[in-house]
Amino acid sequence: MGITLRLAWRNLWRQPRRTWLTAGAMIFSNVILVFMVSLQFGMYGMMIDNTLAVFTGHLQVQAPGYIDDKKMRQSIPDAVALGESLRQGLGIDTVAVRASAFALASSEERSFGVQVVGIQPDYEPRVSSLPGLVTAGRYPDSNDALEAIVGTVLARNLKVDVGDELTLIGSGRDGSFAASIVIISGIFDSGMADIDRSFIQIPLGTFQDVFFMESAAHEIVIKTADLSLVDGVVAQTESLVPAGSDLVVHDWDALNPGLKQAIQADLAGAWFMYGILVILVAFSVLNTVLMSVLERTREFGIVMSLGLTPGRLGRLVMLETSLMGIIGFVFGILIGAGLIVYVGINGFSYPGMDEMADRFNMPERIYPTVQMLPLLLGPTIVFVGTVLASLYPAARLNWLEPVQAMRAA
Amino acid sequence: MRTAAVVARLAWRNLWRNHRRTIIMLAAIAIGVWAMMFMTALMRGMVNDMVRDAVKSLPGHVQVHNAGYRDDPSVVNSLEMPSGELLAALNGPEVTAWAPRVRVPAVISSERESRGVTLIGVDPAMERDISFVTDATTTGRFLEGSADSGLIIGAKLADTLDTELGKRVVLMSQDPDNEIADRGFRVVGIFDAKVQNLEEAFVFIGLTTAQKMLRIDRQIHEIAIAGSGFRDVAPLENSIAAAAGPELSVLPWFELDAYLGTMLGVMDGFVLVWIVVVFLALSFGLVNTLVMAVFERVREIGLMLALGMKPYVILSQIIVESILLLLIGLLIGNLLAWATVIPLQDGIDVSMVAEGMEMFGASAVLYPELLLDDVIMANVIVVVLGIVASLSPAWRASRYQPIEAITKA
Numbered sequence: 058m059g060i061t062l063r064l065a066w067r068n069l070w071r072q073p074r075r076t077w078l079t080a081g082a083m084i085f086s087n088v089i090l091v092f093m094v095s096l097q098f099g100m101y102g103m104m105i106d107n108t109l110a111v112f113t114g115h116l117q118v119q120a121p122g123y124i125d126d127k128k129m130r131q132s133i134p135d136a137v138a139l140g141e142s143l144r145q146g147l148g149i150d151t152v153a154v155r156a157s158a159f160a161l162a163s164s165e166e167r168s169f170g171v172q173v174v175g176i177q178p179d180y181e182p183r184v185s186s187l188p189g190l191v192t193a194g195r196y197p198d199s200n201d202a203l204e205a206i207v208g209t210v211l212a213r214n215l216k217v218d219v220g221d222e223l224t225l226i227g228s229g230r231d232g233s234f235a236a237s238i239v240i241i242s243g244i245f246d247s248g249m250a251d252i253d254r255s256f257i258q259i260p261l262g263t264f265q266d267v268f269f270m271e272s273a274a275h276e277i278v279i280k281t282a283d284l285s286l287v288d289g290v291v292a293q294t295e296s297l298v299p300a301g302s303d304l305v306v307h308d309w310d311a312l313n314p315g316l317k318q319a320i321q322a323d324l325a326g327a328w329f330m331y332g333i334l335v336i337l338v339a340f341s342v343l344n345t346v347l348m349s350v351l352e353r354t355r356e357f358g359i360v361m362s363l364g365l366t367p368g369r370l371g372r373l374v375m376l377e378t379s380l381m382g383i384i385g386f387v388f389g390i391l392i393g394a395g396l397i398v399y400v401g402i403n404g405f406s407y408p409g410m411d412e413m414a415d416r417f418n419m420p421e422r423i424y425p426t427v428q429m430l431p432l433l434l435g436p437t438i439v440f441v442g443t444v445l446a447s448l449y450p451a452a453r454l455n456w457l458e459p460v461q462a463m464r465a466a
Numbered sequence: 467m468r469t470a471a472v473v474a475r476l477a478w479r480n481l482w483r484n485h486r487r488t489i490i491m492l493a494a495i496a497i498g499v500w501a502m503m504f505m506t507a508l509m510r511g512m513v514n515d516m517v518r519d520a521v522k523s524l525p526g527h528v529q530v531h532n533a534g535y536r537d538d539p540s541v542v543n544s545l546e547m548p549s550g551e552l553l554a555a556l557n558g559p560e561v562t563a564w565a566p567r568v569r570v571p572a573v574i575s576s577e578r579e580s581r582g583v584t585l586i587g588v589d590p591a592m593e594r595d596i597s598f599v600t601d602a603t604t605t606g607r608f609l610e611g612s613a614d615s616g617l618i619i620g621a622k623l624a625d626t627l628d629t630e631l632g633k634r635v636v637l638m639s640q641d642p643d644n645e646i647a648d649r650g651f652r653v654v655g656i657f658d659a660k661v662q663n664l665e666e667a668f669v670f671i672g673l674t675t676a677q678k679m680l681r682i683d684r685q686i687h688e689i690a691i692a693g694s695g696f697r698d699v700a701p702l703e704n705s706i707a708a709a710a711g712p713e714l715s716v717l718p719w720f721e722l723d724a725y726l727g728t729m730l731g732v733m734d735g736f737v738l739v740w741i742v743v744v745f746l747a748l749s750f751g752l753v754n755t756l757v758m759a760v761f762e763r764v765r766e767i768g769l770m771l772a773l774g775m776k777p778y779v780i781l782s783q784i785i786v787e788s789i790l791l792l793l794i795g796l797l798i799g800n801l802l803a804w805a806t807v808i809p810l811q812d813g814i815d816v817s818m819v820a821e822g823m824e825m826f827g828a829s830a831v832l833y834p835e836l837l838l839d840d841v842i843m844a845n846v847i848v849v850v851l852g853i854v855a856s857l858s859p860a861w862r863a864s865r866y867q868p869i870e871a872i873t874k875a
Binding site: 086129163172227255315317321322333334341344352409411415 | 762821
């Protein structure tokens with residue numbers, strides 16, 4: 058093997074410009090792949106984390122059908138008690154019970170239809186980032202206070218501030234008329250207009266009184282320490298839900314199907330583009346290897362007549378390509394990683410990113426980090442493509458007739 | 467003139483001296499060009515479709531509001547029915563259709579459920595030419611006149627409200643004095659929208675019915691105006707803005723929906739970047755091919771120089787070779803793109819990720835659009851950059867010292 062390797066290495070540098078141009082194609086594609094894939098993976102992670110952190114949590118226990126219809130009577134009986142037993146059974150305190158309804162919220166001057174969410178003041182801050190985003194006033198602190206927090210946009214539209222009264226009119230679980238007056242204890246600012254405009258939160262106890270829920274609620278939200286633990290916690294939660302009840306457990310993907318699908322749609326487009334890049338590199342490699350084989354026809358004829366088998370020669374050609382591939386691989390990863398580190402310091406942004414970021418719950422600048430999988434994925438595929446491209450030129454050697462080859466021009 | 471003919475002939479013949487290399491390069495160029503066009507067509511189709519749908523659901527290319535309405539969409543931020551100069555501008559040549567609308571937030575309640583919606587009062591005859599909803603009303607009928615007492619709701623909303631055609635629901639909003647304005651309506655029509663959000667967001671009633679219910683006499687909130695197309699709305703916007711005066715805000719669709727406006731801009735940028743990136747990936751192969759073609763002809767070139775051929779003829783010969791290669795590749799690539807886009811023009815079904823596409827604001831069917839502008843841009847970029855890339859090998863070839871070149875092994 059030693060001599061083959063040495064031969065291969067020397068052969069590469071018989072035409073240094075060609076070798077560098079071919080390796081250049083690989084390096085170019087690898088840098089693009091490394092950078093783009095890292096950026097995408099980073100973005101997806103942030104999209105998922107930010108979207109789920111605000112409100113959804115990682116999994117929820119709900120009544121069957123609630124996920125699609127969100128009807129008031131699709132409720133969980135004795136929800137607070139169940140929430141407590143889940144907290145104990147799972148051994149975590151990031152479990153919170155919620156209920157929700159629509160109501161007309163009226164201030165002195167304005168009325169708007171809003172979603173009213175009943176929350177447990179003690180536990181909600183553990184599953185959702187929203188309580189931490191209260192910029193004026195404070196989050197409700199007792200379970201049956203007649204208090205509410207509203208978003209900045211809604212507060213502006215209702216022309217209210219902390220301490221003002223808000224009248225809620227809607228219908229209760231049984232369809233009867235439900236009304237209450239609450240005092241605005243705080244205003245939150247999530248930076249996402251849709252969220253800041255569309256709902257208010259009141260303590261769960263108050264909610265259950267006003268909307269005739271008795272002890273029922275609509276969702277038990279659970280947040281896990283890490284996204285990768287979700288599957289295990291789902292299974293655990295399913296075993297803890299009282300036997301005989303028809304409650305269902307949904308993971309974040311089911312709760313937020315748009316999220317994963319948006320990522321998939323984006324990925325599908327990206328794979329197409331990356332695939333094209335890899336194919337173009339493969340063609341470039343094929344061309345180079347084929348040329349280097351053709352111009353050595355006579356040389357190959359001589360060594361074959363001296364007893365070298367076509368298989369051995371084929372390996373030599375593949376080895377040459379692999380060496381070239383390794384150069385592309387190493388330089389591609391080094392330059393790509395360097396680029397990520399450099400961009401990671403200042404953050405990455407492009408014109409129009411603000412609006413996109415708003416839509417997908419992302420910050421306005423992305424700080425990509427060097428991670429193993431996105432770093433290796435693209436270059437590995439390029440490397441495999443490179444080796445595959447050298448198969449045809451290598452296989453051609455099998456049909457080479459030594460005598461004719463030696464006579465070749 | 468004769469030199470040109472000779473150069474072209476020489477270049478053409480040289481191209482086919484090593485037909486394998488030429489064919490591989492042609493294949494790479496053709497695939498690259500195909501990928502440029504196909505991806506661009508998909509992206510263009512998606513974004514143009516998004517914009518067209520958005521223009522139908524906003525609706526209009528330009529909208530007129532009370533200056534305070536966009537920040538505070540309240541019943542009081544209204545405007546007079548257009549008259550005088552504004553009316554004249556609305557009937558002017560730039561405008562293809564316009565519609566006055568009442569538009570306020572409201573709560574809709576069935577006997578079981580309540581939801582927050584945007585209540586829209588429309589004049590059915592004028593709405594017909596501008597909004598999606600008249601065509602999308604598939605069950606029941608659309609409103610028959612401004613004073614129609616019926617209500618049109620979306621299919622998804624009907625589902626969550628547990629209501630159906632012919633049933634009664636209650637709409638609740640506020641009048642200008644912040645008194646509750648409510649009224650019972652019979653559902654006379656149900657619409658299906660391409661994007662499910664719309665089905666939940668909007669309900670439609672007659673314009674005068676809405677004005678009566680909200681106790682606003684002849685006041686409206688929005689004038690939706692359609693022009694000839696979404697690309698160039700500036701003349702339309704200017705003529706309306708001039709007539710509307712400073713108290714009213716006149717905004718084009720890309721400001722009404724900043725995300726969409728950004729998407730269009732990002733897409734224009736993306737198309738250019740994509741074409742250039744694919745070209746760069748190709749250029750390594752192209753330069754490599756030319757370098758090899760020059761390298762293996764060093765002696766021949768030296769001979770031609772010694773016989774008195776001018777260096778610039780050599781230079782142009784290499785460049786013509788490159789242009790011929792590019793042109794054939796472009797021809798095949800363009801044909802391939804055309805051949806793959808045409809059969810897909812009825813739409814590519816991506817309903818697997820429908821909810822993800824909805825997050826982007828796109829529908830679940832992609833209609834690729836091969837725009838002449840994009841085709842021209844891609845071809846011009848490839849030819850121009852192709853010539854630039856071949857300058858270096860061509861220059862090198864024309865600078866050989868005849869004696870050294872001839873004696874080269």
